[in-house]
Amino acid sequence: MGRAFEYRKAAKMKRWGNMSKVFPKLGKIITMAAKEGGTDPDMNPRLRTAILNAKAENMPKDNIEAAIKRATAKDTAAMLEVNFEAKAPHGVLLFIECATDNNTRTVANVKSTVNKNGGEVLTNGSLEFMFSRKAVFEFDKTDDMDLEELELELIDSGLEEIEEEEGVVLVTADYTDFGNLQNAFEKLGIQLKKAELQRIANTPIELTDKQLESVNKMIDRLEDDEDIQHIFTNIA
Known part of the structure; x- marks a missing residue:
């Protein structure tokens, strides 16, 4: 697994x-x-x-x-995608992806929440080599699906890894191959359950239950902010 x-x-x-x-x-x-x-x-x-x-x-x-x-309403504000990189207690690193119609508000909210919970917002690019950006696809395995054969079909489209657990198949690839694999799945008639870009830590760290509890408080407060879309961490 x-x-x-x-x-x-x-x-x-x-x-x-x-x-x-x-x-x-x-x-x-x-x-x-x-x-x-x-x-x-x-x-x-x-x-x-x-x-x-x-x-x-x-x-x-x-x-x-x-x-x-x-999207077609005249009063809908333009949205901007912005990212933040931060350090939480106990060596935890955070990559925070946001979608906002008010960048000033989002910057202030993220910095305030991180700082108040014992963390620090870092300069963008600081965590560039700590996470790998991956294209991740999920779909149900059918009775007639041969995963070894499917793997060969998808290699030319960028597939790096294919796993199956409890009837669910997970395919990962470099983020640059997201479109190639999505097209390949459509051509093969595979109905995807999910297709995402994720940031996966290259060197995950282990935390004690007490440490994890304190870090999760920060993450929970960040996730209360509607502007924040995803939070990726290096927690194992």
């Missing part, structure tokens, strides 16, 4: 208790994708992926459609 699988399971368990926070964040990504490439998912791969991931989190259809409509 690889680290990507472990990361996915841990992240999913955490999200189950935070759906009220998750849906507005997913809606932002859908609106941004529709505003950038159009409201037709068939003609807009980024929107198609955003809808796919929203459905994977059981986001209601009405919410998805409302998020798409917001």
Whole structure:
């Protein structure tokens, strides 16, 4: 069982208790994708992926459609994607991805939360070599699916690793091959459950339960901020 699988399971368990926070964040990504490439998912791969991931989190259809409509509304503010890198207590590193319509507000909120919880916001680029950016795809294994054969089919599209656990298949690749693999899955008729770009720590660290509790307080407070989309850490 690889680290990507472990990361996915841990992240999913955490999200189950935070759906009220998750849906507005997913809606932002859908609106941004529709505003950038159009409201037709068939003609807009980024929107198609955003809808796919929203459905994977059981986001209601009405919410998805409302998020798409917001992209064409005259009063919808322009959204900006910004990242922050930070250090938390006990050697924990954080890579924070945001989507915001007010960068000044987001910068102030992130810095305040990190500083108040014993951390420090770092200069962007400080953690460049501490995380690997990966394209991660998830789908159900069917009875007639031969994973060894599928691996050979996908290697030319950039596949690095393929794993299966409890009937769920996870494929990882370099982030630059996201589009290539997405196209390959469509050609093969494989229905994806999720397609994401993740940052996976190159050298994960172990924490005691007490240390983990203190770090999670910071992460939970950051995740309360609707502007923050994803938080990646180097916690094993």
